[in-house]
Amino acid sequence: MPSIDDSKTVLVTGATAGxxxxxxxxxxxxxxxxxxxxTGRRKDRLEELRKSKLETIEVNLDTDKNELKKFVDDVLQKYPDLDTVILCAGIQHEFTLTGPIDIDKVTSEININYTSVVTLISLFMPHFTKLATQGQPCFIVPVTSGLGITPGPPVPNYSATKAALHNFTISLRVQLQGTNIHVLEIIPPLVESELHDAEGTTEALSKFWMSLDEYIPLTMNGxxxxxREISAGGSLAALQKFEPGKIEMAEAFQKARAAW
Ligand SMILES: NC(=O)c1ccc[n+]([C@@H]2O[C@H](COP(=O)([O-])OP(=O)(O)OC[C@H]3O[C@@H](n4cnc5c(N)ncnc54)[C@H](OP(=O)(O)O)[C@@H]3O)[C@@H](O)[C@H]2O)c1
Structure with missing residues (x-):
């Protein structure tokens, strides 16, 4: 089974934290x-990663398709052997739906968590197709969430973006079956990070989250x-309870469509 051990060059979005x-x-x-x-926005964090021998690129993913195209062109010019993208950048907002909500925050959350990810996948696809046909296994690794399987009502739009990305990831995998481009989905549970800092819920959540020391070895193992799916804790439980049969249904749909 091709795996990250076959990767030569790996791009990670959202690599400045968590x-x-x-x-x-x-x-x-x-x-x-x-x-x-x-990649990420924070220069000081990128500088620190450079000291750990990582390559770095500063990018704000809350932007439009033209800026994302410039980013992808730049990446591929510098790293023509790029074969793996881990799409990890994300944000999370709380919304109380019984009152007015900030639609700009909704739009930005959709853009960072879903639209930019789909755009990047689409922009990298011709490159991966070429590399894969030359025999190099390629990997697209979206990072979704257990809340994409069963929603967290305090974070309704976040949950919806992750459900959208989870659903999209299944279609992507089915469409790429039989190619040398492999789709692995990381579905984290509640994990130690800065994701909840903006909402002031970090202290409360830190009583329940899985530490990075526990979580990362599990994910690296997957x-x-x-x-196909790399999960742990509560997300793994939700995956096992609510998802069986879903991918097979999607595969059957694709086969039926091919016969029309
Ligand atoms: N931690 C959890 O409990 C949990 C659970 C399930 C799923 N996840 C998912 O796991 C992924 C990583 O989250 P995390 O918990 O590690 O969060 P985190 O510690 O807050 O890190 C988020 C990362 O995303 C980057 N980012 C945010 N907005 C960006 C933008 N506009 N442009 C470019 N980069 C941006 C941040 O970098 P800069 O600020 O430097 O740009 C940072 O590197 C997310 O997709 C999240 O939804 C997390």
């Missing part, structure tokens, strides 16, 4: 020593086995 940062560092420590490109 899960993305810890994964980027763990991947660069693999015995195969792939080149790792860490990436190294080439697992």
């Amino acid at each position: 899960i993305g940062r810890a994964l980027a560092l763990a991947i660069s420590d693999l015995p195969s020593h792939p080149r790792v490109i860490a 990436l190294r086995k080439g697992d």
